[in-house]
Amino acid sequence: MHEIQTPTGATTKANVWFAGIVAGYEKAVIGFNYEADEFHEEPQTYYNVHLTDGMGYILTSAFELEIHELTQEEFAQLIEEKKEENTTEPLSAVQSDKETNEDSDEKSNPELYE
Numbered sequence: 001m002h003e004i005q006t007p008t009g010a011t012t013k014a015n016v017w018f019a020g021i022v023a024g025y026e027k028a029v030i031g032f033n034y035e036a037d038e039f040h041e042e043p044q045t046y047y048n049v050h051l052t053d054g055m056g057y058i059l060t061s062a063f064e065l066e067i068h069e070l071t072q073e074e075f076a077q078l079i080e081e082k083k084e085e086n087t088t089e090p091l092s093a094v095q096s097d098k099e100t101n102e103d104s105d106e107k108s109n110p111e112l113y114e
Contacts, residue, residue, distance in 0.1 A: 004058065021052045 031043040047059040
């Protein structure tokens with residue numbers, strides 16, 4: 001759970017498990033509190049995460065939050081791993097569907113397989 005600010009200025013708790021693909025993010029490190037007119041003891045880091053479905057979430061290090069930043073090389077490796085998963089999974093799923101359909105057709109239309 002993460003405490004977020006609503007458009008009206010109130011705060012609410014939200015579950016920030018993403019049900020989408022992250023398209024990008026913005027990172028801001030804020031060292032000055034303009035409302036209190038003073039510097040923070042430690043700068044606060046805010047992330048604005050953009051998903052491919054149009055949703056966006058603002059995350060901050062001010063709360064209990066765990067964010068792992070990847071290097072460009074780590075990110076490229078994850079993309080390659082995901083591509084490999086996507087190229088092997090559909091083939092097995094298609095093969096399974098094909099076998100299921102053939103079994104079903106053979107049982108419902110045995111004259112076609114004689």
